[in-house]
Amino acid sequence: GAGVSQSPSNKVTEKGKDVELRCDPISGHTALYWYRQSLGQGLEFLIYFQGNSAPDKSGLPSDRFSAERTGGSVSTLTIQRTQQEDSAVYLCASSPDHYGYTFGSGTRLTVV
Amino acid sequence: LAKTTQPVSMDSYEGQEVNITCSHNNIATNDYITWYQQFPSQGPRFIIQGYKTKVTNEVASLFIPADRKSSTLSLPRVSLSDTAVYYCLVGDMNDMRFGAGTRLTVKP
Numbered sequence: 001g002a003g004v005s006q007s008p009s010n011k012v013t014e015k016g017k018d019v020e021l022r023c024d025p026i027s028g029h030t031a032l033y034w035y036r037q038s039l040g041q042g043l044e045f046l047i048y049f050q051g052n053s054a055p056d057k058s059g060l061p062s063d064r065f066s067a068e069r070t071g072g073s074v075s076t077l078t079i080q081r082t083q084q085e086d087s088a089v090y091l092c093a094s095s096p097d098h099y100g101y102t103f104g105s106g107t108r109l110t111v112v
Numbered sequence: 113l114a115k116t117t118q119p120v121s122m123d124s125y126e127g128q129e130v131n132i133t134c135s136h137n138n139i140a141t142n143d144y145i146t147w148y149q150q151f152p153s154q155g156p157r158f159i160i161q162g163y164k165t166k167v168t169n170e171v172a173s174l175f176i177p178a179d180r181k182s183s184t185l186s187l188p189r190v191s192l193s194d195t196a197v198y199y200c201l202v203g204d205m206n207d208m209r210f211g212a213g214t215r216l217t218v219k220p
Contacts, residue, residue, distance in 0.1 A: 004155075033208050042199075043156070043210040091155045093208070100146070101208060103155025 004104035006092050012110045021077040021107045025094030034077050036088040082111045116200050121215040130187045132214050134200030137181045145183045148199045190218045
């Protein structure tokens with residue numbers, strides 16, 4: 001596609017439910033990042049994938065958060081047993097070869 | 113990972129040149145300097161990247177002194193639509209950790 005696609009654009013879920021957020025990077029982009037951004041705050045790094053290397057998971061806030069990237073393309077961020085503090089915009093970014101990242105429009109997650 | 117320091121906020125007026133400086137005293141030899149712009153309710157957008165001296169594109173210029181311990185993003189003749197948060201990132205090409213950014217407000 002022409003850009004980084006994230007789905008859903010909005011998600012409202014009940015506390016305690018699991019959610020899956022999807023990121024379709026630009027075709028051929030080897031690097032992929034996940035961030036989350038709470039209202040009025042900066043971007044919080046979550047996880048980084050680079051090619052076939054082991055992902056950098058150092059930003060995941062708890063073991064309820066996990067992410068995978070299948071075939072070096074699509075990535076899924078999973079949040080188990082969601083809590084109200086998980087409410088935020090989750091952003092995905094990809095890059096082809098270390099020069100500038102393209103961000104998706106994000107998924108706005110609301111936990112009620 | 114080099115720590116960056118930017119002003120929390122800046123105000124300007126339409127038509128003025130805006131310079132946002134970022135300090136990164138412990139920048140490493142293989143680190144690059146990258147700036148992103150973020151509008152409300154949107155993901156950040158890449159503006160410019162450099163390693164040393166000066167880089168210019170259609171949007172902005174990036175000035176980096178010889179010691180590379182700081183950098184300045186220069187936006188020529190800003191308009192109201194340049195109101196956004198501007199982030200300075202310092203790291204190797206795949207090190208994308210964002211700081212708090214600088215909130216630029218352009219007034220009429």
